[in-house]
Amino acid sequence: xxxxVLIIEDEEILLELLEKKLVQEGYDVKVAKDGVxxxxxxxxxxxxxxxxxIVMPRMGGFEVMKELQKKExxxxxxxxIISNSGQPVELDLAQKLGARDWLIKTDFDPKEVIDKVIxxxxx
Amino acid sequence: xSEELLKKNLERVKExxxxxQRYVDELxxxxxxxxxxxxxxNIILGANKSFQEISGYNEMEVIxxxxxxxxxxKRELGSFKKEVASKKTxxxxxxxxxxxxxxxxxxxxxxxxxxxxxxxFLGYFLTLSDISESKKFQEKLEEKVKEKTRALEGKTKxxxxxxxxxxxxxxxxxxxxxxAEEERNKTAAIIHNFTDGIxxxxxxxxxxxxxxxxxxxxxxxxxxxxxxxxxxxKANKKIKPLIKEIAESPDFNGKSSEGSFRRxxxxxxxxTIEITTVPILRGDEKTGTLxxxxxxxxxKMVEEMKSExxxxxxxxxxxxxxxxxxxxxxxxxxxxxxxxxxxxDLVEKTYASNERMVNLINDLLNVSRIEEGRYLYxxxxxxxxxxxxxxxxxxxxxxxxxxxxxxxxxxxRSLPRVAVDTEKITLVLQNLLDNAMKYTPKGGQVTLDVxxxxxxxxxxxxxxxxxxxxxxxxxxxxxxxRAANVIRMETEGSGLGLFICKNIIKAHKGEISFESKENQxxxxxxxxxxxxxxxxxxxxxxxx
Numbered sequence: 001x002x003x004x005v006l007i008i009e010d011e012e013i014l015l016e017l018l019e020k021k022l023v024q025e026g027y028d029v030k031v032a033k034d035g036v037x038x039x040x041x042x043x044x045x046x047x048x049x050x051x052x053x054i055v056m057p058r059m060g061g062f063e064v065m066k067e068l069q070k071k072e073x074x075x076x077x078x079x080x081i082i083s084n085s086g087q088p089v090e091l092d093l094a095q096k097l098g099a100r101d102w103l104i105k106t107d108f109d110p111k112e113v114i115d116k117v118i119x120x121x122x123x
Numbered sequence: 124x125s126e127e128l129l130k131k132n133l134e135r136v137k138e139x140x141x142x143x144q145r146y147v148d149e150l151x152x153x154x155x156x157x158x159x160x161x162x163x164x165n166i167i168l169g170a171n172k173s174f175q176e177i178s179g180y181n182e183m184e185v186i187x188x189x190x191x192x193x194x195x196x197k198r199e200l201g202s203f204k205k206e207v208a209s210k211k212t213x214x215x216x217x218x219x220x221x222x223x224x225x226x227x228x229x230x231x232x233x234x235x236x237x238x239x240x241x242x243x244f245l246g247y248f249l250t251l252s253d254i255s256e257s258k259k260f261q262e263k264l265e266e267k268v269k270e271k272t273r274a275l276e277g278k279t280k281x282x283x284x285x286x287x288x289x290x291x292x293x294x295x296x297x298x299x300x301x302x303a304e305e306e307r308n309k310t311a312a313i314i315h316n317f318t319d320g321i322x323x324x325x326x327x328x329x330x331x332x333x334x335x336x337x338x339x340x341x342x343x344x345x346x347x348x349x350x351x352x353x354x355x356x357k358a359n360k361k362i363k364p365l366i367k368e369i370a371e372s373p374d375f376n377g378k379s380s381e382g383s384f385r386r387x388x389x390x391x392x393x394x395t396i397e398i399t400t401v402p403i404l405r406g407d408e409k410t411g412t413l414x415x416x417x418x419x420x421x422x423k424m425v426e427e428m429k430s431e432x433x434x435x436x437x438x439x440x441x442x443x444x445x446x447x448x449x450x451x452x453x454x455x456x457x458x459x460x461x462x463x464x465x466x467x468d469l470v471e472k473t474y475a476s477n478e479r480m481v482n483l484i485n486d487l488l489n490v491s492r493i494e495e496g497r498y499l500y501x502x503x504x505x506x507x508x509x510x511x512x513x514x515x516x517x518x519x520x521x522x523x524x525x526x527x528x529x530x531x532x533x534x535x536r537s538l539p540r541v542a543v544d545t546e547k548i549t550l551v552l553q554n555l556l557d558n559a560m561k562y563t564p565k566g567g568q569v570t571l572d573v574x575x576x577x578x579x580x581x582x583x584x585x586x587x588x589x590x591x592x593x594x595x596x597x598x599x600x601x602x603x604x605r606a607a608n609v610i611r612m613e614t615e616g617s618g619l620g621l622f623i624c625k626n627i628i629k630a631h632k633g634e635i636s637f638e639s640k641e642n643q644x645x646x647x648x649x650x651x652x653x654x655x656x657x658x659x660x661x662x663x664x665x666x667x
Contacts, residue, residue, distance in 0.1 A: 013446045017453055024458065055438055084441030086488075087434050105445035106481045109452040 002028040003121050006047035008038035008064065009082065010056040014105065018051065021110040026123060035059025039067055042074060049121050051113070052099075054083040054090065065097040078120045082113065161234075162246040165189050165204055177230075177251055179223030190249065195219035195227060207234040207247050220251065229258040320396070320416030326409070328353035328375065337416055340396065341365065364388055365398065365416070372400040374412040387419065395423045437488050444484070447477050486619040489550075502631070502667070503545060504660040507538035507573075507580050507651065510545050514552040515571065518560070526565035532572045539575060539653040542663045547627045548651070554620040555584045555647050562609055563588035563644070579633070579653055585646040591639040599637065600625040608641065624649070632666070 005027045009015045015031050022029045030047065032038035034056045042050075054061035061081060068074040081094050081102040091102055101116055108116075151158070157174035159167050167185050175181055178193060190204075191197050196218045207214050213235045220230045230251045237245040314321050320337030324330055329352055333345045343361045353375060356366045365388065369375055372384035384400045397419045403411040451474040453459050455467065462470065515531060522529040559569045567587040574581045591599060595606045605618040628635040628649045639645035654660050 011442055011446060014449060017449045021453065021458060083438075084445060085434055085438045104441070106441045106448060106484065110449050110458075111452065111456065 002026055003049070003123070004028045004030070004045065004047045005049055005051065005117065006030050006032065006038065006041055007051045008032045008035065008041075008056070008061070009051070009053040010034055011053075014082075017110055018113065021114055022117070025114055025118075027117070035061065035064040038064055042068070042077075046074065047077060049117060050077055050079045051082050051117070052079050054081060054085055054094075062093060062097065065094070065099065069097060080113075080116055080120065156250055156252070158248055158250040159185065159190075160246065161190055161249050163208070163244050165191070168246070174251065177222075177228075177253060178220065179226075184223070193220060194232075195221055203232075203234070207236055208244050212236070217254065228253060228255045230254060319418075322414040322416075323403075324353060324412045324414070326411055328412070330356065331411070340390065340394075340416055340418070364390065365414075368398055369400050369414060374400045374402055394418065394420045396420075433488065437484055440484050441481075444477060444480055448474070448481065451477065486623065489623050490619055501544060502542040502664070504540055504542055504654060504657070505545070507541045507543075507653075510541075510543060510548050511538065511552065511573065511582075514549055514556070518553075518556050522556075522560050522569055525560060527560060527563050528568040530568060530570045532570070534573065534575060538573065538580060540655065541580065541631075541651045542654045542660055543631055543651065544627075548631070551624045551627050551649065552582075554624050555649075558620065558647075559584050559586035559588065559645075562586065567644075575653075576650075579650045581648055581650045583646055583648045585644065587644040590641040590643050590645055591637075592641050596637075596639065600635075630667075632663075 005022055007015055007018055007022075007029065009018070009031070010033055012033070015033070019029050019031055030041050030045070032041045036058045038050075038052070039059070041047075052061045052064060061083065065079060068077065068079075075098070079099045081099050082105055083090075083102065084105050086102065086104050094102055100120055103113060103116065151171045154171060155173055157171065157177045159170035159174050162168055167188055167190060170178075170180075170182050170185050174185075178185065185193075191200055194200055199216070199218070203214060203216050213233055215231060215233045217229065217231050219227050221227055231254045233250045233252075234247045236247045239245055314323075314332060314334050317334055317336060320340045321332065321334045322330060322337055323332035330349055333349055338345055341361045343359070348356055348359055348362060353366070353370075357363055368386050368388050369384070371386075374384065384398075386398045387395055388398060389395050395418075397417045399415045399417070401413045401415070402409050403413050451470050454462060454470050455474065511533070515533075519529055556569070556571070563569060563586045569587075570583075570585040572583040572585065574583075589608055591606050592608060595604075598604045599606070600621050604622075625635050628651075631651055633649055633651045635647070635649040637645055637647045652663070654663055
């Protein structure tokens, strides 16, 4: 059975490209365009890993992580942050909230993002 | 009474009278006082021995002569004689006696009138006394008096001169005093009205001045703390935070004081003030300490806003760039179908341009973080090999691909441990290798040399490239600086790379330097302190 990946990202083209790449790699991918939609998708089906953007409309990545921390069943889902922000204070906060990694999108390409996913949960 | 007896009595009286006459004569002759008897017509009737001696005439030469011939002042004698005749008392006058030998001597003459029973004027006695000695003495005295008077006059002149001089000095002093007073008032007014808080401590660290701004910053009155010793000020709760902070300044902890000391502290209502302590020097001697309190709340706010702005701007800029990057990567990887050669070439070129934009934004973000003073983020205690090896590996092929020889001289054994932020030191290595590679023409050589020294590791990156013009070398580490010769050959580059390198190395307590000759090449060196034990590492963290 394929591993389930949820991408929460408001930039449509990035979402699309990443989904395409992950599907090619054989993952079962769901997408959400903001935090609120993301939480709904998690409730519907618990993913094996979440790729999470930080700055998004309606609900940002930090709030999503805080919500997940509140629910024991979801607090153990590995999270990789994909964001173009990256101030030290943000990195600190993400680490405290349990993020496994923080990738700056301009510094990584989709292939490298996939490598990180494989690193965390395997194929 | 019989004629006989009468005759006898007369004889006896005659004898008695003769005796008396003799007695008087002998007495007068014998008397040391010169004198003569003069009749009412001023004719000399007799003169005693002393008189003859003083005048030089014998008795016969003077008897029968008027007294005038003896004296120089003939006219004045007229009134003297009249006075003697009328007053019938003793009259005295100073005149000049002309002796027989023509010598003149000053004398004092006295006359006493003689009268008979009917009070008729019978003539007078005239006495002389030589006053030449007393005259001389008087003259001498007068001369002395004159001399003294002259000297005194001289002294008086001197005194009045010096008095005038003293007055002038006093006037000048007063003027200077007024000037000094004016200056003092001006300084006091400046301190009083200054927009920064000011405290002035004297040589003995006693608080002498606190201005209204400083009072208002700490909500206290000058009277509460003025005149107190630095150490005792800690007892005042309101000013304690300030005193605690500046106690570490070399001006107060007794260590050498050179230059100024700066700290920031937060006081109430989210206010931040910058404290500066400066020694007050007169020549080489320290006469006190000046403490300046500058309210930087606004600057802090602006700084925070700037940082926020940069963060948002970076995010906004990066989003479309990452979309392009990802799209082009997938196009090139064939994830979106095959491209023909022309398409592939164009996408590759566009990808390279986009990467330049990525680097530029990263540089700008790094600069913004350096300026926020929080660049060194989480140093790790690791072997320097762990940082160096991946960078060397990734550059080896790239440098060779450009037709440049790449040599490394790295000790075989694992390198000592350092306290570094891997990402930042990687950036330094990348920047230096990028520069060496970019500015070295085909056929040249880049050498990376690592030396382990006592307490530090030194990395040198040498190239045989274009070098840095001498007149531009001192600005090399400045922000946005690019040397003229490299601007001509390669348009790319933000001018931030070396600025960032310098700040990263500085934040790691290392040193960075270079040597260069135009058209011959450059060599950049940087050092990092080696940190052997866990304890050393903990100590190092404390210094950041």
